[in-house]
Amino acid sequence: MTDTTETPVPAHTPAPDSPPPHGNWGRWGPEDERGALNLIEPAGVRSAAHEIRTGRSYSLALPIERGNAPAFDFRGSPQRLTLVSQTDDMYAGFEGGDDVGSNEDVLIIPSHNLTHMDALCHVQAKGRFYNGFPADSFRSHTGAGRCGIDKIGAFAARAVLLDLPRHFDTPHLEGGYKITAADLTACAERQGVEVRSGDVLLVRTAYLDEYRATVAAGREPSFAQPGLSLDAVDFVRSHDIAAVGADNSAIECIPFDDTFLSVHIALLVESGVPLLEHLWLTDLAAGMAEAGTYACLLCVTPLPVTGATGSPINPVAIV
Numbered sequence: 001m002t003d004t005t006e007t008p009v010p011a012h013t014p015a016p017d018s019p020p021p022h023g024n025w026g027r028w029g030p031e032d033e034r035g036a037l038n039l040i041e042p043a044g045v046r047s048a049a050h051e052i053r054t055g056r057s058y059s060l061a062l063p064i065e066r067g068n069a070p071a072f073d074f075r076g077s078p079q080r081l082t083l084v085s086q087t088d089d090m091y092a093g094f095e096g097g098d099d100v101g102s103n104e105d106v107l108i109i110p111s112h113n114l115t116h117m118d119a120l121c122h123v124q125a126k127g128r129f130y131n132g133f134p135a136d137s138f139r140s141h142t143g144a145g146r147c148g149i150d151k152i153g154a155f156a157a158r159a160v161l162l163d164l165p166r167h168f169d170t171p172h173l174e175g176g177y178k179i180t181a182a183d184l185t186a187c188a189e190r191q192g193v194e195v196r197s198g199d200v201l202l203v204r205t206a207y208l209d210e211y212r213a214t215v216a217a218g219r220e221p222s223f224a225q226p227g228l229s230l231d232a233v234d235f236v237r238s239h240d241i242a243a244v245g246a247d248n249s250a251i252e253c254i255p256f257d258d259t260f261l262s263v264h265i266a267l268l269v270e271s272g273v274p275l276l277e278h279l280w281l282t283d284l285a286a287g288m289a290e291a292g293t294y295a296c297l298l299c300v301t302p303l304p305v306t307g308a309t310g311s312p313i314n315p316v317a318i319v
C-alpha cells in the first residue's frame with residue numbers, strides 16, 4: 001500500500017470557475033469527499049431490509065480471471081501468483097513445523113478491470129474533481145489526496161434493478177445504444193418499482209452476457225457498448241440516486257454520447273455519483289423476476305486502499 005505519512009493532504013483551493021450548474025458541488029459542504037452517497041439514509045436502508053422477500057443473496061461480481069470483460073491494454077490482466085506452497089518447507093526450523101505446510105498467494109488486480117467501483121477521483125475535467133478539488137491533489141507517489149476510494153467506506157443501500165433487455169423484449173441491447181431518461185422511466189413503470197432518493201440504480205443491458213458468449217465462441221467482441229446517454233443523467237439527478245451500477249464497462253454508451261467520457265464527467269465529477277462497473281446482473285435479474293420484486297438490499301465493500309482511484313468489489317444483493 002502507498003505510504004502517505006509524509007505527504008500532507010493538499011489544501012482545498014476553491015474552483016476558479018463557477019461550479020457545474022446541475023451538479024452537487026458544495027451540497028454536502030466544501031470538504032465533502034463522499035458525494036451522492038450522503039443521500040443514503042438509515043431509514044432507506046431499513047426499508048430495503050423490510051422489502052426482502054426470499055432472503056436469497058446474489059453476488060454481482062465476475063470471476064476474477066482473464067477474458068470475462070474487456071480491458072484497456074494498459075490495465076493488464078488480473079494475476080494470482082503463488083507466494084509459497086506446501087512444497088517449500090517454509091516452516092522447517094519451527095518446532096513441530098516439519099510436517100506442516102501452507103499455501104499463500106499474491107493477488108495483482110488492476111483496480112478498474114473486472115467488477116469494480118470508481119472513486120470520485122477517477123476522472124477529472126478542466127483540472128477539477130468532484131466538489132472542485134484540484135486534479136493535482138492526485139500524485140503518482142501517494143495517489144489520491146482527495147476523493148480516493150478510502151473516503152467512500154463500505155455501504156448498504158436500497159437498490160433498484162432496471163432490466164432493459166426484458167423491458168424491450170430482446171436478449172441484449174445493441175452496442176452503442178444510448179439509454180435515455182425516458183427508457184429508464186418506462187422500464188421502472190413497467191416493472192412496478194418506485195425509484196427513491198438514496199437508491200443505488202442498477203442498469204442491466206446484458207452487454208456482458210453478449211461479450212462473454214462472443215469470446216467463448218472465438219469471435220471478436222464489438223468495441224461498441226450500450227449504456228447511459230447524457231439524457232439519462234437527468235434521471236439520476238432528478239431521483240437523487242446515490243450510486244449507479246451497470247453490466248457494461250463504463251456505465252455510459254460507447255461510442256460516448258457527445259464528448260469523451262461525458263457521462264463519467266456528469267456523474268463522477270459534477271454530481272459526485274460513484275460508479276459500479278462490470279456488474280454481473282443476470283442472476284440477480286432472474287431471481288428478482290421470480291420473486292416479483294425489483295428492489296433489494298445491496299451491500300458494497302470497496303477495499304479501503306489509501307489513495308486508490310477504485311477498487312475491485314464483490315457486491316451482494318439480497319432479494
Ligand code: UVW
Binds near residue numbers: 118250
Ligand atoms: C474509464 O472508463 C476511464 O474507466 P472505468 O472503466 O473504470 O470507468
